[in-house]
Amino acid sequence: MLTALNKEGELFTLSGDMRNRVPQLRKHERFFCPVCKEPLILKAGHVRIPHFSHRHHSQCIETASEPESPRHLQGKLDLFEWCRSNQLAVSLEHYLSDIRQRPDLLVEKAGRQFAVEFQCTPISVQSVERRSLQYLSSGIIPIWIVGGQPFHKRRANDMFEMTEYLWSQTMRNNGQTMLAGYEPESGRGFLLTNITPYTSRKVFARLHQWPISKIKYPFPSFPARTNFPYKNWPDEKMNWIQQKVRYGNLMRDSFLRAVYMEGSNPFLLSPLIGLPVKYMESFISHPAEWQFFIWSDCLKKLGTGKNISLKYVNYKLRERISNGDIICRTLPLHDENQWEKSVRDYFRLLEELFYFQRAGKDLYRMIQVIPWPSHVEEAKLWDIDIHDTLINNSG
Structure with a gap:
């Protein structure tokens, strides 16, 4: 602690010139905790800077954070x-x-x-x-x-x-x-x-x-999301899939289990599954996981010309989150339910790639069937082609 009350009840801070007066203060002044009002010890040594400390066996809530590092x-x-x-x-x-x-x-x-x-x-x-x-x-x-x-x-x-x-x-x-x-x-x-x-x-x-x-308070401002390396994303996604398949456990991994139950292969996912989108940090789960569940729960049986609402998509994802199939990240300083913004941006990308068309405020119409590759080489080529499109559109 660097602050305490003196015997007059005034707040005293160990900053600036006050730190040079520690020997004199220790002899002639008494200090008390601003929270519990217990007497404090004024400590000063060669390693740690001068600070106040509670006595042993103090019941003050502040003792939970002591001792503080230099x-x-x-x-x-x-x-x-x-x-x-x-x-x-x-x-x-x-x-x-x-x-x-x-x-x-x-x-x-x-x-x-x-x-x-x-x-x-x-x-x-x-x-x-x-x-x-x-x-x-x-x-x-x-x-x-x-x-x-x-x-x-x-x-x-x-x-x-x-x-x-x-x-x-x-x-x-x-x-x-x-x-x-x-x-x-x-x-x-x-x-x-x-x-x-x-x-x-x-x-x-x-x-x-x-x-x-x-530095000026609070922080300098910078342009948002400049030069995101889309060209690296296909390789990074493939590395993630390889690690998932190598170390995943079908009994505990609902994503792998769901992929295999669909009769598919993690290496042959649609190139529209696992796209990088805004706010994807809202999920601990990889975009390939939550976007696959959007396909399996919402889009698999949706025909061309049919509409789907984001409200329904979010409802189905919320079920997956509740079941532990998708894991959200704890981000207390971000907007509540920020993951819904990530879902919205995903559909914006699908619209940009001409697979969906906006049909209302939260409504999208499928205009093209979502493709699935038949072999690994085709999957790689499609991935590269889509991410080249993302690079061109972002520029």
Whole structure:
């Protein structure tokens, strides 16, 4: 903790010049927890920056988060000073009694409040979701900043790996998915933008970094989804299918089971199944999985000239989600039921490829039968042809 109450009941923050007065403060001042009012210990050493700590056996809810790492203490202090340099009204470790939360920073700008959480160690996705929803229920916008670089592993120039923990802290801004990070050791801020999944862990994204002193609050804006590598998608989809077939279990894998029960082959799926679409990060399941279930549950028996509503498609997908056949991703800072937007964009692509025609606000008419390849070479050629069309249309 970097904040405490003094004996007069005033809030005291260990920032700036105050940190140089620690020896004198330890001798002549007493400090108390702003939450439970218990006496605190003012600690200072050669490794960790000066901070307050509860005594052993404290029952305060704040002790659940102690001890804080040197990175966390330094990082939130840096972010506090950064907000002040941006002329923002900011409080460090302000306790929100209504929701029993104490964000690292509480920032006010243009009449809106932001709870900034600087998270240095992984916590459960459920914890991120719970805390985020508590802030949102109070009209406070949560912003999560990863301690360090905002990805699990870098695989190539624009290819990264992300865990579900990192996914849960992403936000939507200017039509794209992004994740922020800060590295106190170097004083650099990071922003991963245009995050688009190849698989549940592998993503295409752009990494930006600057000294924190060069960043304006909250984050710079970038064009949404620029230069997505459609040309790589067929190979990435084929790699995913190969891994699925090699390691999948028919007893537990409803997708593989459904494909084989249809008398089909995972390597001979229609080229219209597994298309990359907007908002597909809403699913942990690969697009090939949920788009196959759309075909089997909704489109397989639909004849040319017949209509289908997105409301019906979403209803059937919701059944699959409830049964565990399709897995949605926990994204508390994104729109609710965002996966429905992904379904809408899928039908927009089918319309763009001249297989469906818009027949109403949420109504589509099939104008061409969905093709299925008869052999692997034909499947590859169709995949390449369709994705070449997507590349040309996106340009």
